[in-house]
Amino acid sequence: MRNLILVIGFILTGIAGYSQIQYLRYNDDFSFLKSDSVDKRGFQKLKYIHLSAKLKVSFGGEVREQLQWYNNINFGDMPPTFQTQNVWQLWHRIMAHTNIEAGQKTRVFVQLNSTQRFLNHNPLAPEIEQNELSLHQAFIDYRFNKFWMARIGRQEISYGSHRLITFREGPNTRLTFDAAILKYNNGRRKVDVFAISPVISQKGVFDDQTFKDLAAGIYATEKLAKKLSIDYYLVHFHSSRRQYNFVAGIENREISGFRLFSENPKTNYEVEGTYQFGKFRQLSINAFGISADLNHKIVFKKNMIIGLAGNYLTGDNSRTDRHLNTYNLLYSKPQYGLTAPIGATNMITINPYLRINPVRKINVYLAANFIWRESNQDGTYSPGALEVRPRPENLFVSSEKQLGTLLALESAYAINSNFSIAVDASKFFASKYVKQTGAGRDITYYSLKASFKL
Numbered sequence: 001m002r003n004l005i006l007v008i009g010f011i012l013t014g015i016a017g018y019s020q021i022q023y024l025r026y027n028d029d030f031s032f033l034k035s036d037s038v039d040k041r042g043f044q045k046l047k048y049i050h051l052s053a054k055l056k057v058s059f060g061g062e063v064r065e066q067l068q069w070y071n072n073i074n075f076g077d078m079p080p081t082f083q084t085q086n087v088w089q090l091w092h093r094i095m096a097h098t099n100i101e102a103g104q105k106t107r108v109f110v111q112l113n114s115t116q117r118f119l120n121h122n123p124l125a126p127e128i129e130q131n132e133l134s135l136h137q138a139f140i141d142y143r144f145n146k147f148w149m150a151r152i153g154r155q156e157i158s159y160g161s162h163r164l165i166t167f168r169e170g171p172n173t174r175l176t177f178d179a180a181i182l183k184y185n186n187g188r189r190k191v192d193v194f195a196i197s198p199v200i201s202q203k204g205v206f207d208d209q210t211f212k213d214l215a216a217g218i219y220a221t222e223k224l225a226k227k228l229s230i231d232y233y234l235v236h237f238h239s240s241r242r243q244y245n246f247v248a249g250i251e252n253r254e255i256s257g258f259r260l261f262s263e264n265p266k267t268n269y270e271v272e273g274t275y276q277f278g279k280f281r282q283l284s285i286n287a288f289g290i291s292a293d294l295n296h297k298i299v300f301k302k303n304m305i306i307g308l309a310g311n312y313l314t315g316d317n318s319r320t321d322r323h324l325n326t327y328n329l330l331y332s333k334p335q336y337g338l339t340a341p342i343g344a345t346n347m348i349t350i351n352p353y354l355r356i357n358p359v360r361k362i363n364v365y366l367a368a369n370f371i372w373r374e375s376n377q378d379g380t381y382s383p384g385a386l387e388v389r390p391r392p393e394n395l396f397v398s399s400e401k402q403l404g405t406l407l408a409l410e411s412a413y414a415i416n417s418n419f420s421i422a423v424d425a426s427k428f429f430a431s432k433y434v435k436q437t438g439a440g441r442d443i444t445y446y447s448l449k450a451s452f453k454l
Helices: 002-012 042-046 432-436
Strands: 055-071 087-102 106-118 131-143 148-155 177-185 189-198 213-225 228-239 251-262 267-280 283-299 304-313 347-356 362-373 387-389 402-414 419-430 443-453
Touching: 042 055, 251 283, 402 432
Parallel strands: none
Antiparallel strands: 055 087, 055 443, 087 106, 106 131, 131 148, 148 177, 177 189, 189 213, 213 228, 228 251, 251 267, 267 283, 283 304, 304 347, 347 362, 362 402, 402 419, 419 443
């Protein structure tokens, strides 16, 4: 019966329209409803309920259902505990939050999360697939004055183009952090000074773990000109959970970088460069990454944009020297989506793409990713920094660099301000390196996603 209810919910719901609703729900903008004189209708009645002259509370949430099908999951290389490599699965997500404002200076935000996986009988990946019930966010904001604010508690965080720290919307369970952040914003310059620890999602009820990793530093954004801005950051990262070429150890890594980006109506560009140094075990860290994106709007009425993006992220140069050149993605987004368990570490990627709005409520994204290893002395890693290929017994059996070609289609239809549906399809054509280090089969992936947000 429970599965039937979920399927019915999947059919009836859709990802919301985003005029006031944001991906980071604490940034939702329903300020136009604060006044008692506004005639609230429907779900608007849940926003800005006046408990007293200074106390306001609002409620919101989402239901997301995502039906997925994989052919040759992980290129056909299944762990012994898996039953099948061709799977159907239903991801189910419910999130509910409340926002409490006490006067002009204090705000409390609390969000609960519940995620489930159905239909697939293979073992779970708890960190991204299932968390029966968790305290996903619970933080307090205190505003000192017009420019300065402190935020303390469990919270989602996102910076820049999601290449450093983000909440990871794609997986069923989003990433959150226990954090203390001091924020400055004068309109032209934004600065965050932070200390954060990622919450490690578990599959039970209120059983998440934290303080296994620590990152602390500064992330700033500054306007250089009317349509040109720069991000710059410096982060210290400490962990005992990371492994490189299946060797574990204590990691202390410094991460410094910048991101230059434009905001023009027609042609835009973005360049991000990062350098990493420090120590892992007895090895000196020396790694870097470069990412770039150039795009041009060719049809204004349809918002048709053609673009070319790419990245170059280093892998380890030699297993015999005293250096580690493997780039650490920290807490970035899954760059290649959900099709294959591949993160951008040790990768060179060329990514031509097309974005278009054929009608006002429909968005379509078409892309190709041509992917190579940067170093043939290092393997490939998941978005969560686990080495997934090759296995330890085959660590250096292949000198090939080409992983393959990923073709992707993503589309979304916003039915109204609360409902939408999305259809994704992708194909990963495996190349020599994948074939020499495992079964090496091509992956096909389909997704039908729907959600309701208020």
